Amino acid sequence: MTHVSIKELTKVYPGSRVPSLDRLSLEIPSGELTALLGPSGCGKTTTMKMIAGLLEPTSGDVTFDGRSVLRDKPEDRGVVMVFQNYLLFPYMSVADNVGFGLKMRKIDPAEIKRRVGEMLDLVKLPDLGDRKPSALSGGQQQRVALARALIVQPNVLLLDEPLSNLDAHLRFEMRDLIRSLQQEMGITTIFVTHDQEEAVVLADRVALILDGQMKQYDRADVFYKRPVDEATARFFGGHNFIPGTSDGETFDCALGRVALPEGAALGRGKLTFRPENVRIGASTNGENTLQATIVDVIYLGTQTRLKLRVGETEVEAVVNPNEIESYRAGDELTIHMPKSTLWVI
Amino acid sequence: MSDRTKIFLLLLPAMFIIVVLFFGGLAIGLMRSFNYMPVIGLTEPDLSAYVSVFTDREFYLSFLLTFHIAFTSTLISSVLAIGAALLLRRSFVGRGIVNFLFQLNLTVPHLVGAIGMLYLFSQSGTFARLANEFGMIEKTSDFPALVFDPYAIGIILQYVWKEIPFIGVIVLANMQSIGEDYESVARSLGASKWQTFRFVLLPLIFPGVLSASVMVFAFTFGAYEIPAILGANFPAALPVLAYRKYTDVDLAARPEAMAMAIVIALLSAVMIYFYVRYSRRRIRG
Structure with a gap:
């Protein structure tokens, strides 16, 4: 040893x-x-x-x-x-x-x-x-x-x-x-x-x-959960990087005011979350729930990649194909990101 | 025209040269060595030329000398060429120039090199005169006999000078294509530098060394001009002996010359066969 x-x-x-x-x-x-x-x-x-x-x-x-x-x-x-x-x-x-x-x-x-x-x-x-x-x-x-x-x-x-x-x-x-x-x-x-x-x-x-x-x-x-910077997150397949300002509890950005998990960085930065952590539908307490428009649907066999427009910005999501079978580009969709899956870099 | 016909036509000139000149010459040489020349009325082949070759003491002395020349030259050139290639494959400042200088004498004809040896190493040559000038020897004839000497030192020097870059270039190319990763593996498995060379690099470059050294051995065993210029009169190298018989005023010596040439070719083939077999087992076994 x-x-x-x-x-x-x-x-x-x-x-x-x-x-x-x-x-x-x-x-x-x-x-x-x-x-x-x-x-x-x-x-x-x-x-x-x-x-x-x-x-x-x-x-x-x-x-x-x-x-x-x-x-x-x-x-x-x-x-x-x-x-x-x-x-x-x-x-x-x-x-x-x-x-x-x-x-x-x-x-x-x-x-x-x-x-x-x-x-x-x-x-x-x-x-x-x-x-x-x-x-x-x-x-x-x-x-x-x-x-x-x-x-x-x-x-x-x-x-x-x-x-x-x-x-x-x-x-x-x-x-x-x-x-x-x-x-x-x-x-x-x-x-x-x-x-x-x-x-x-x-x-x-x-x-x-x-x-x-x-x-x-x-x-x-x-x-996957806590990358140190954007390059690291991207190397591990990260896609969503939304600039804004953190007060430690919430993040103010183009998605609106988003609730952060404990320990998130303060000040200016980028909000990141993995495409596979975007969920379809509203969260139980309404936290981090957003309205999105589907820009593109890419079927990948075991999963489907969605390009979504949320307000002024774009978000990528990876979901189970069965969940969005009937959806097409242009349709409206409710999504949410669980607080624990968000991170500020 | 089919592809096969095209290939045949393209190969024809080369085949013509090989078949007519090489095999044709060999056939005529064989016939003459058996005293068979229908054109001049010799229609009863016999072995008398071979008998006189094998009963001549000079032939055996010449064979030993020729073997000594070929073996020693090949061995020294191969060892030094491998050493040179080991140094030249490293990267260092001025490697390009050193590499160029190393290969320079590949373009110099053997004959020119031999005459250079004569000028430098004979007892009336440059080194003898310099040694005399600086009082190292009393008279130039005290200079050690390096040409026309019984040990063929001059001949071997000439071959070594000429063949090191020849083998070196082949071995260097071989080493470069193999790369250094096999050696890295060996070192990390616990092999010392020497063990890595002996058990990994040498077996890997062995096919290249083998083919280059076989070429050098065959050439030095059968070459005429260097022993003719730098060699002693007695015993002479086998090709010199054969040529002397061939140009003898006595035409009856010609079949003997042919027999000797055939024997030289056969001996060299047999020795190369055993060399290849033995060294393969020894290096890679």
């Missing part, structure tokens, strides 16, 4: 003026599964490589249980990185790939064979040891890569986009496998992804990195 601490970590690549990563700080409690989330090129993989010792930071520090590891060689850090494209050694059998780390530690071949067998059982590929990686499917290669990493019992496991190359049905299988192995072995695990869904389904906590800077570091649900 290793507590990983990243302090003001910065990377400026030679020849570039803009840092790829700008003073990132992060505490990853031991045994937790943390996602570094952000769009391509935001510095996620750079961060992982610096934790693994494969890249030197320009400034800042990485500590494991309070001890700086920056001077440690990659092979001495106890950090194993699993790359997005798996990178199984193509000229070795699956068993040799899995046993690679043990062979490098000069473990007895009989012992390697035994542990490789156990590991292949654990990732549910017991009979494929003799095959070459090219004869495996993407999902199987991913498992072999995971087995190759876990066999050396790392203190910290780094996963680069672990689910993104997999089909939808394999994603959940792999998610369960990663989570169960990680919990069982208690390995502090960090993975990077550009896909917020991947981050939410897999991680205990998510660190959102935009433009080389950390925006927010929280449990996944907080990003």
